[in-house]
């Protein structure tokens with residue numbers, strides 16, 4: 001491919017190639033760049049297939065390309081077995097996408113996790129989300145042995161230590177550290193509500209640099225939580241992305257509410273879905289409205305959009321919400337995009353030069 | 358026992374007082390016993406600790422007791438053994454996502470800590486457990502660790518002491 005590139009800083013030389021690391025950044029990644037540049041960011045979530053076919057991964061991943069800033073590859077979410085987060089991320093980075101690897105403490109001990117952290121960084125993964133993980137009892141292998149050697153806060157500290165101090169937990173030195181932008185999750189909508197901000201503080205103190213929240217369907221509760229986070233100075237110390245999503249129907253909403261622990265959906269939203277002629281479309285409309293409202297909340301740096309089984313609408317939802325303004329997230333096609341931009345700038349300059357004449 | 362455990366969390370302030378009052382004495386005695394008998398009395402002492410704390414807190418004998426920092430709610434009763442909780446799955450009624458019949462141990466912990474004089478220490482992060490300590494006595498460990506300085510786990514210090522292997 002012939003790349004004419006003064007814009008190598010923006011696009012790198014190959015899809016998947018790490019970008020040069022900017023001053024004050026901890027990773028090579030685009031996601032960190034977007035946030036540190038002060039942009040409102042969007043992340044989404046990819047459902048890993050039950051298959052070993054890399055094309056299937058890319059079919060699922062491509063719908064996000066150019067519409068979000070990073071894509072979370074879930075790690076056995078709901079304690080159900082799927083293709084691994086590591087595998088998803090490996091395929092995605094090779095194709096120039098920006099994944100967030102999820103590491104749950106449920107399945108691996110500290111030996112395996114530290115190895116995976118190095119492996120992920122070596123494959124060009126720039127972002128990691130540290131999770132406790134759902135318990136095995138809720139998944140499809142309830143007979144499995146739960147590990148939970150670390151918890152999410154310990155995991156954050158471990159990665160930060162590997163990255164900044166360049167050694168394993170054992171003290172053994174690393175020849176080069178994993179340059180990962182470290183994230184974790186938070187659920188402001190589950191008890192103990194009054195201590196959720198303390199939990200956020202714990203994670204940020206441990207080293208979390210970005211936060212992705214559980215589903216938010218209740219703006220009043222979010223306002224309360226974010227006000228506390230802003231007061232405590234936490235919103236300045238980490239980028240807080242608030243989760244929201246599309247609900248397929250009132251039935252799904254009720255099911256989520258009663259079966260997925262920690263999901264809080266107000267009755268008003270369920271009623272709206274109940275009365276809608278096309279509940280799926282109404283669910284997306286609600287999502288767009290929530291995104292617009294979330295953006296207005298002080299201290300929020302972005303949105304984590306979970307559109308389970310409606311991934312193909314992510315682009316439209318992001319566009320309709322308008323939360324990105326006219327910013328377009330980077331896409332693997334951006335070689336062309338930036339080349340076109342460069343070309344048009346050049347031709348604009350020539351035109352300007354011509355009119356000057 | 359579950360109901361006794363809940364009782365203990367409700368009386369966290371009182372138990373904190375008892376702990377602060379008796380702890381130096383217990384450690385003093387244990388240090389003396391260790392000096393006289395070496396490790397030969399470790400088993401009965403461990404059994405005593407397990408019995409007492411088991412009754413009051415459903416203690417799981419993790420070997421690194423943090424009860425005084427977790428509102429007198431033993432975090433090892435969390436099905437995910439989270440030492441910095443709670444997780445995001447707590448039910449709307451405050452019950453555990455994994456065991457709906459059990460109050461989330463971390464909801465209990467923050468509640469217990471709110472009544473304690475030094476409850477604020479719950480905000481400190483605890484590093485994951487050293488599994489070699491499991492089943493061993495925290496009392497004996499504390500007594501044998503240099504004097505009465507209580508070691509809060511801090512991987513940084515521990516690691517920087519250890520240096521490159």
Ligand code: SF4
Pocket residue numbers: 434435436437438439442443444445446447448452453454455456460461462463464
């Ligand atoms: S709900 Fe509470 S007790 Fe249950 S797994 Fe989560 S933190 Fe542990």
